[in-house]
Amino acid sequence: MNGDQTTHWRRTRGLMWVTLAIWFVFSFLVHWFANTLNGMSFLGFPLGFYMAAQGSLVVFVVLIFWFARTQDRIDRECGVAEED
Amino acid sequence: MRMQGSFIENLPKIYGLYTGGFIVFILLMAVLEQMGMAADTIGILFVGFTVLIYAAIGWLSRTMQVDAYYVAGRSVPPVFNGMATAADWMSGASFVAMAGGIYMGGHAYLAFVVGWTGGYVLVAALMAPYLRKFGCYTVPDFIGTRYGGNTARFCAVLVLVVASFTYVTAQINATGTIASRALHLPFEVGVWFGLLGILLCSMLGGMRAVTWTQVAQYIVLIIAYLVPVIWMSNKQGFGLVPQLVYGDAVMRLGELETLHQVGVLTPTEAVPGLRALTVPHAAAGTSALDSWRFITLVLCMMAGTASLPHILMRYFTTPSVRAARQSVAWSLLFIFLLYFTAPALATFTKLQVLDPNLATGIIGKSIAEVTSLDWVRNWSEVGFLKVIDSNGDGILQINEFFMRGDIVVLATPEMAGLPYVISGLVAAGGMAAAMSTADGLLLAIANALSHDLYYKIIDPKAETKTRLVVARVLLLVIGAAGALVASLKLTGILGAVAWAFDFACSGLFFPLVLGVWWKRANRQGAIAGMLAGLIAGTWYLYMVRFAGMDPWIGIDHLRFGIIGMPVSLIAMVVVSLMTAEPDKETQDMVDATRIPAGSSVLSSSH
Numbered sequence: 001m002n003g004d005q006t007t008h009w010r011r012t013r014g015l016m017w018v019t020l021a022i023w024f025v026f027s028f029l030v031h032w033f034a035n036t037l038n039g040m041s042f043l044g045f046p047l048g049f050y051m052a053a054q055g056s057l058v059v060f061v062v063l064i065f066w067f068a069r070t071q072d073r074i075d076r077e078c079g080v081a082e083e084d
Numbered sequence: 085m086r087m088q089g090s091f092i093e094n095l096p097k098i099y100g101l102y103t104g105g106f107i108v109f110i111l112l113m114a115v116l117e118q119m120g121m122a123a124d125t126i127g128i129l130f131v132g133f134t135v136l137i138y139a140a141i142g143w144l145s146r147t148m149q150v151d152a153y154y155v156a157g158r159s160v161p162p163v164f165n166g167m168a169t170a171a172d173w174m175s176g177a178s179f180v181a182m183a184g185g186i187y188m189g190g191h192a193y194l195a196f197v198v199g200w201t202g203g204y205v206l207v208a209a210l211m212a213p214y215l216r217k218f219g220c221y222t223v224p225d226f227i228g229t230r231y232g233g234n235t236a237r238f239c240a241v242l243v244l245v246v247a248s249f250t251y252v253t254a255q256i257n258a259t260g261t262i263a264s265r266a267l268h269l270p271f272e273v274g275v276w277f278g279l280l281g282i283l284l285c286s287m288l289g290g291m292r293a294v295t296w297t298q299v300a301q302y303i304v305l306i307i308a309y310l311v312p313v314i315w316m317s318n319k320q321g322f323g324l325v326p327q328l329v330y331g332d333a334v335m336r337l338g339e340l341e342t343l344h345q346v347g348v349l350t351p352t353e354a355v356p357g358l359r360a361l362t363v364p365h366a367a368a369g370t371s372a373l374d375s376w377r378f379i380t381l382v383l384c385m386m387a388g389t390a391s392l393p394h395i396l397m398r399y400f401t402t403p404s405v406r407a408a409r410q411s412v413a414w415s416l417l418f419i420f421l422l423y424f425t426a427p428a429l430a431t432f433t434k435l436q437v438l439d440p441n442l443a444t445g446i447i448g449k450s451i452a453e454v455t456s457l458d459w460v461r462n463w464s465e466v467g468f469l470k471v472i473d474s475n476g477d478g479i480l481q482i483n484e485f486f487m488r489g490d491i492v493v494l495a496t497p498e499m500a501g502l503p504y505v506i507s508g509l510v511a512a513g514g515m516a517a518a519m520s521t522a523d524g525l526l527l528a529i530a531n532a533l534s535h536d537l538y539y540k541i542i543d544p545k546a547e548t549k550t551r552l553v554v555a556r557v558l559l560l561v562i563g564a565a566g567a568l569v570a571s572l573k574l575t576g577i578l579g580a581v582a583w584a585f586d587f588a589c590s591g592l593f594f595p596l597v598l599g600v601w602w603k604r605a606n607r608q609g610a611i612a613g614m615l616a617g618l619i620a621g622t623w624y625l626y627m628v629r630f631a632g633m634d635p636w637i638g639i640d641h642l643r644f645g646i647i648g649m650p651v652s653l654i655a656m657v658v659v660s661l662m663t664a665e666p667d668k669e670t671q672d673m674v675d676a677t678r679i680p681a682g683s684s685v686l687s688s689s690h
Binding site: 005008009012015016019020023026027028031032033034035037038041042043044045046048049050052053054056057058060061063064065067068071072075079080081082083 | 186191194195197198199201202204205206208209210213327328329330331332334335338365366367368369370374375378379382383386404405406409410412413416417420423424427428675678679680681
């Protein structure tokens with residue numbers, strides 16, 4: 001494994017952990033406190049309900065698009081991207 | 085090859101025309117309905133016409149090439165693979181039962197919505213791009229090559245078959261239900277008709293045929309889901325994007341629940357298969373146990389998503405690793421369109437039933453008035469709902485109205501007084517959803533058995549032609565077995581769709597993830613992980629579901645992955661560390677898997 005590959009895997013791992021941290025917050029953390037969040041209102045929804053019915057879903061969609069772009073940039077900068 | 089290239093380039097045009105054609109067909113049906121065609125005929129035309137189109141696509145995609153059969157020639161563009169995955173993913177249960185589940189179960193049921201979407205984050209970050217780089221044909225192919233040896237491969241096939249077969253019987257059951265209702269066949273015949281349609285899509289062309297029919301099925305199912313909701317919301321004055329503005333309706337339901345004493349009045353009699361509404365819509369549980377139950381279900385569904393072979397193998401079909409990653413994002417976007425609509429549909433339907441200010445409201449009206457409504461009569465006849473005046477006061481209370489959740493999607497067009505053409509459309513959509521998932525599952529099972537069990541383990545010298553014939557014979561046999569189980573109506577016993585996810589995550593999640601992310605993982609560890617996870621999960625399922633054991637801290641039969649996964653992880657790590665580390669060759673293979681550049685680990689025709 002050469003230097004570029006080591007850097008690439010370090011950055012890839014970093015991105016993976018950041019992605020999973022965001023995923024963790026919106027998969028588990030916010031829903032653990034759903035009852036408390038329902039006391040607040042967002043777009044006219046009780047917030048706890050909104051997060052489970054829509055909010056977390058939107059975050060997931062955006063997160064994966066962002067992940068795909070960022071990973072692609074890492075691949076290119078480390079010179080291990082596929083040829084176009 | 086030139087033909088193939090031009091076909092890929094022309095995809096937007098082809099599916100654009102197809103979508104246009106389908107809309108023209110809907111309009112034609114609407115006109116025919118106005119001219120007095122019978123409702124039954126419209127239902128038959130909708131289901132028959134769409135299934136014929138899928139079968140035609142299946143026929144046109146027939147192939148005798150191995151990589152076309154197993155991975156659609158690895159040429160599917162990310163957006164189209166996203167649509168195919170979305171159809172593969174959204175089963176009859178998502179289409180028909182999800183909104184009903186939310187209607188009946190309220191906030192607690194939304195754990196499925198969160199779990200069945202967030203799992204794709206795991207697919208994108210941990211699995212799909214690496215499996216694509218690996219170049220495998222099936223999921224056990226990855227396990228067998230990464231860890232080496234037939235035992236590991238066989239264990240992966242075992243988990244795959246257990247998980248996918250649990251799932252596929254439910255799907256064949258759903259195609260049978262819809263086919264029998266739309267075409268007026270007995271259920272037992274409907275099941276075989278459904279199977280015939282499924283096999284026509286997949287047998288001749290394998291993954292290539294399934295890919296292009298699934299794209300077509302996605303288009304039908306998403307139109308069929310969105311049109312009635314948007315129409316209904318527009319009619320009620322919520323506008324054309326109801327998903328964003330139903331907050332007021334949710335708040336209003338809170339008031340109505342107090343008015344009708346939802347959860348206070350409980351049913352005094354039991355109707356098998358039907359339920360009265362007792363759970364508030366938006367209110368979340370107040371105890372830590374409620375939160376625990378929510379997030380454990382979310383975790384099982386997510387890890388299951390990332391381990392279910394029929395989903396993972398869709399990402400083997402993209403042209404590159406980068407395309408595989410993009411494709412996961414597109415998949416989730418297409419899935420999101422349906423999943424963020426389901427809670428809106430559940431809310432609107434419930435409002436229609438509960439709100440005394442709306443013409444459609446029935447709770448609080450007189451029993452005589454309610455039972456004379458057309459939709460109440462129609463759905464009572466087929467046993468989907470029941471009105472019982474338990475306290476004999478002649479007025480319908482919330483605990484006297486029993487229904488099946490499925491009705492929320494199936495009957496809403498009638499409740500809201502939409503023309504019958506919409507009901508026909510919904511039937512076609514449900515059929516598309518169930519067929520596309522059944523296709524993917526059957527292919528996943530048959531491919532694992534033909535490629536991993538037959539070719540890799542039993543007869544590695546088999547010729548291409550023999551391999552593809554075996555693959556098709558297996559597809560027939562497994563499909564028939566699934567239909568047989570479904571026609572015996574054993575699915576109620578075989579259980580919920582959720583079980584497939586629990587089986588998959590118990591046995592495959594950690595062996596797959598650690599295969600890429602932990603170089604030290606070795607064959608002994610992987611075998612221990614797969615078997616220990618599967619056995620622990622199955623044992624726990626058996627104990628809580630059939631042997632009458634009390635669930636531990638709220639971990640019921642829907643969540644048995646919570647038991648299986650940690651057992652799998654611990655077994656895999658401990659056994660791996662106790663045995664020798666993988667050889668240099670395997671470690672280099674893992675390094676090659678981790679970077680997109682370079683040729684795939686397995687050759688293109690292995």
